[in-house]
Amino acid sequence: MSETRPEDEVVRICRDLIRIDTTNYGDGSGPGEAEAAAYVVDQLREVGLEPTTYESDPGRTTVAVRIPGADRERGALCIHGHLDVVPANAEDWQVDPFGAELRDGCVWGRGAVDMKDMDAMILACVRDMARTGTVPPRDLVVVFFADEEAGGRKGSHFMVEHHPEVFENVTEAISEVGGYSVTVTDRHGDEKRTYLLQTSEKGITWLRLTAHGRAGHGSVPNDENAIVRLAEAIARIAEHKWPREYIPAVRTLLDGLSELTGTPWSDEDLEDLLDHLGGAQGFVRGTLQDTSNVTMLDAGYKHNVIPQQASANVDCRFLPGHEDDLMATIRELAGEHVEVEVLHRDISLEAPFEGDLVERMVQALRDEDPDAEVLPYCLSGGTDNKALSLLGITGYGFAPLRLPADLDFAPMFHGIDERVPTESLEFGTRVLQRLIATS
Incomplete structure (x- = not known):
């Protein structure tokens, strides 16, 4: 032994x-x-x-x-x-x-x-x-x-x-x-360790946006500047408000946290509830809706040259069943002069909390x-x-x-x-x- x-x-x-x-x-x-x-x-x-x-x-x-x-x-x-x-x-x-x-x-x-x-x-x-x-x-x-x-x-x-x-x-x-x-503060004012058991995952779509335009000299006005077109597309994507949807794992987590802490929540107001999660609330916030974040940029090759194309990488994560809608929305936001290419995709997952x-x-x-609480999360x-x-x-x-x-x-x-x-x-x-x- x-x-x-x-x-x-x-x-x-x-x-x-x-x-x-x-x-x-x-x-x-x-x-x-x-x-x-x-x-x-x-x-x-x-x-x-x-x-x-x-x-x-x-x-x-x-x-x-x-x-x-x-x-x-x-x-x-x-x-x-x-x-x-x-x-x-x-x-x-x-x-x-x-x-x-x-x-x-x-x-x-x-x-x-x-x-x-x-x-x-x-x-x-x-x-x-x-x-x-x-x-x-x-x-x-x-x-x-x-x-x-x-x-x-x-x-x-x-x-x-x-x-x-x-x-x-x-x-x-x-x-x-x-x-x-x-560690959260329960409804009696006591600290309570709550373990987050992951039952669901968002899907992944990694995209490359490539804007096309007219190359030219940096001193000459150019209304087909690829970098400007890319920047405008990025701005539209960044400003887009993805609608919220509470999938079962997320709603069960929020309901359980509300019961534990005595903090009410609604679809429109859950800030006080999420504050109980401390740094972990970032993961939870990311599961309230689809997301799209620009992560990389590539444009230009000389200070006085307007390039004919510019690109950016976008990390998109979608809730179960949302992939097609997300892609359609991104293409619309990107605009007619920006090509959207899928570099990598993977599925979303949902497993039962039972x-x-x-x-x-x-x-x-x-x-x-022995006193642990356990809740699911996505x-x-x-x-x-x-x-x-x-x-x-x-x-x-x-x-x-x-x-x-x-x-x-x-x-x-x-x-x-x-x-x-x-x-x-x-x-x-x-x-x-x-x-x-x-x-």
């Missing part, structure tokens, strides 16, 4: 993973995930497991291992993470983004929140299972994907399209971005935090659960973390000074271990 508990090594694993630079720039450049995948493979082989690696492109590596369960007739559970991270500008940070420094009780570094924390929790739990000979109730498929931060084309989508056998008989999956706590797996997640949290971003859904797999976001009330956690996703408390990692590992043992 092993004397090393999974929570005893989760911080080490998290720091090891953060030190491996897996920056995904989204354009095919960057170090890739091969080194991190090799680390994962070593950690799994050390305890007697035999994972398999899959390479979509050189260096773009996904790792998978199946652990047979006691009842192999049941639908299998997939627990998955991604190994890549978004870029980090070191000059903006208090610490080296890839130094994995321990400071103020936290592990600091790119990926500490998104999502090498969860990767470490998964690895710690799986290593403990292997060391102790623990057999899960049903088959457990553990996957560490490449390329999630660029839409998963070289990771989860590659695996679903080219290696669906990895997910044979898998019916449910858990991954990021849910299970973390926010059923055996949800009950097990809630119970695992309450076993470690993610404004996206996860690899989108790809798995194409195989009929129902996915949830559940990376459990009990967080200090004063830690502004949600804004650290893709933000600076990303960090996670070591106690939160240890808590999450215990919760995840309970979930695996009972699901």
Whole structure:
């Protein structure tokens, strides 16, 4: 019997993973995930497991291992993470983004929140299972994907399209971005930890707008300036007010939060209610309607030359059933001189806030935090659960973390000074271990 508990090594694993630079720039450049995948493979082989690696492109590596369960007739559970991270500008940070420094009780570094924390929790739990000979109730498929931060084309989508056998008989999956706590003040004036379990995701459409015009000398008036046409299109898109719609996960969250805090809300007035969520309200605000944000610009090549075209990238996220309306609206706002090109799209997701797996997640949290409240929410971003859904797999976001009330956690996703408390990692590992043992 092993004397090393999974929570005893989760911080080490998290720091090891953060030190491996897996920056995904989204354009095919960057170090890739091969080194991190090799680390994962070593950690799994050390305890007697035999994972398999899959390479979509050189260096773009996904790792998978199946652990047979006691009842192999049941639908299998997939627990998955991604190994890549978004870029980090070191000059903006208090610490080296890839130094994995321990400071103020936290592990600091790119990926500490998104999502090498969860990767470490998964690895710690799986290593403990292997060391102790623990057999899960049903088959457990553990996957560490490449390329999630660029839409998963070289990771989860590659695996679903080219290696669906990895997910044979898998019916449910858990991954990021849910299970973390926010502290709210309840109707009695007491602080109450409320865990947000992610049941839904908005869809993704990444667009490029290209404005066309007449090239010319910078000293000559030009009423067909491509940059001006692009700027006008951007302004129209930025000023557009997308109508609100409260999908079931969002309405259930708002109703539950209202009941907990005693704060009323209406379709027209929910500011006081959202204030209870602190930094997490940004994610929730993003799920009240479709969104469109300009993220990149490319125009011109010399100070005294008017270019014949200019382009911008727009990140659009749509609620379930809204994709066609969103695209029609964007094309109308862009205008006749601006071409709209779809660079990447992915579906929206909705899963029920009920059923055996949800009950097990809630119970695992309450076993470690007895007074916990658990509410569903919709993610404004996206996860690899989108790809798995194409195989009929129902996915949830559940990376459990009990967080200090004063830690502004949600804004650290893709933000600076990303960090996670070591106690939160240890808590999450215990919760995840309970979930695996009972699901």
